[in-house]
Amino acid sequence: MNELIEKLKKQFDEKLAEVSDENSLEKLRLDFLSKKGQISGLMKELAKVPNEKKKEYGQMINTFKQELTEQFDARREELLKKQEELLIRMTESYDESLPTGNPCGSYHPITLVQRELEDIFESMGFNVEDYNEIVDDYHCFEALNIPKFHPARDMQDTYYLTTPNQLLKSHTSAAQNAILKKYGPALKESGRPIRAVFPGRCFRNEAIDASHENTFFQMEGIMVDKDISVSNLIYFMKTMLSEVFGREVTVRLRPGFFPFVEPGFELDIKCLICGGSGCSSCKNSGWLELCPCGMIHPNVLKYGGINTEEDPYEYTGFAFGLGLTRLAMMKYGVGDIRAFNSGDLNVLSQFVSR
Numbered sequence: 001m002n003e004l005i006e007k008l009k010k011q012f013d014e015k016l017a018e019v020s021d022e023n024s025l026e027k028l029r030l031d032f033l034s035k036k037g038q039i040s041g042l043m044k045e046l047a048k049v050p051n052e053k054k055k056e057y058g059q060m061i062n063t064f065k066q067e068l069t070e071q072f073d074a075r076r077e078e079l080l081k082k083q084e085e086l087l088i089r090m091t092e093s094y095d096e097s098l099p100t101g102n103p104c105g106s107y108h109p110i111t112l113v114q115r116e117l118e119d120i121f122e123s124m125g126f127n128v129e130d131y132n133e134i135v136d137d138y139h140c141f142e143a144l145n146i147p148k149f150h151p152a153r154d155m156q157d158t159y160y161l162t163t164p165n166q167l168l169k170s171h172t173s174a175a176q177n178a179i180l181k182k183y184g185p186a187l188k189e190s191g192r193p194i195r196a197v198f199p200g201r202c203f204r205n206e207a208i209d210a211s212h213e214n215t216f217f218q219m220e221g222i223m224v225d226k227d228i229s230v231s232n233l234i235y236f237m238k239t240m241l242s243e244v245f246g247r248e249v250t251v252r253l254r255p256g257f258f259p260f261v262e263p264g265f266e267l268d269i270k271c272l273i274c275g276g277s278g279c280s281s282c283k284n285s286g287w288l289e290l291c292p293c294g295m296i297h298p299n300v301l302k303y304g305g306i307n308t309e310e311d312p313y314e315y316t317g318f319a320f321g322l323g324l325t326r327l328a329m330m331k332y333g334v335g336d337i338r339a340f341n342s343g344d345l346n347v348l349s350q351f352v353s354r
């Protein structure tokens with residue numbers, strides 16, 4: 001029996017040394033360790049052995065089988081590891097000189113200005129409202145005291161859809177009527193003032209140049225309550241603009257005409273670059289035109305369901321229409337409005353909120 005085992009061991013060692021892949025490994029297992037393999041053959045030999053030797057030989061065979069199994073497992077491990085390493089080398093070939101790290105995206109400058117304004121207005125108790133880009137003639141014009149064929153429509157030529165009476169809103173004022181109707185009931189029932197801002201994309205049929213675009217952003221705001229006056233308007237505008245520019249700003253109002261406000265104003269701020277003495281940024285006037293505004297026209301409040309015919313001044317309010325695009329140009333010193341819609345990352349990825 002000893003000789004048999006010796007012989008088999010020698011054969012096994014030789015074959016094991018030759019094993020180079022999974023197939024030859026499996027062949028070896030079938031040859032020696034499977035049910036029909038050589039070790040099982042040894043067990044059969046055991047039957048021929050005299051009884052008194054059976055136990056001893058049996059143990060010998062078991063120990064031998066264990067030894068072979070251990071050697072076999074070790075070789076299998078080794079092979080697997082080699083294969084893994086080879087796979088890693090094949091799949092992980094990369095160029096170490098390539099720049100690492102993903103470039104980080106950045107917010108569009110108009111988004112930055114919009115969010116900053118939203119935060120400021122929210123801190124002053126305003127709701128931020130969303131509104132459609134496609135509106136009807138009533139909301140964009142008539143509810144704002146701009147009847148059909150009114151000359152004020154000329155300045156707001158926009159894009160009309162083939163669906164009748166549908167157009168792309170030419171100003172954020174188009175949301176005023178809906179917002180008055182939304183918050184009017186709370187104002188009347190519980191005396192909660194209406195305070196809302198509504199940023200949005202606006203469209204106009206414009207000839208495009210460095211300061212005109214057919215697509216731009218505005219942020220409209222309204223406040224309605226009892227006894228709201230121009231003083232409230234000035235206070236909110238001045239507080240908001242001081243926050244935006246990070247320093248105290250001086251404002252002034254000039255008369256301006258917009259059919260949906262009475263009186264209507266152009267609000268200017270004292271030039272932040274020259275302090276009012278005159279420079280190229282303010283065209284030597286010392287002032288920068290920033291935001292049209294005014295006291296909401298009684299008709300607009302009536303159409304919005306706030307006041308009745310009998311008492312058209314029960315509630316009063318102010319409205320303003322900030323040009324977000326223009327504000328972003330001023331804040332970030334962007335000289336050409338076309339940069340905003342250009343998709344040019346060299347320009348657009350430079351801005352960070354303060």
Ligand code: DAH
Nearest residue numbers: 171173292293294319320321
């Ligand atoms: N909607 C006007 C425009 O785009 C701007 C405007 C003027 C808005 C006066 C207002 C306002 O709320 O009171 O030309």
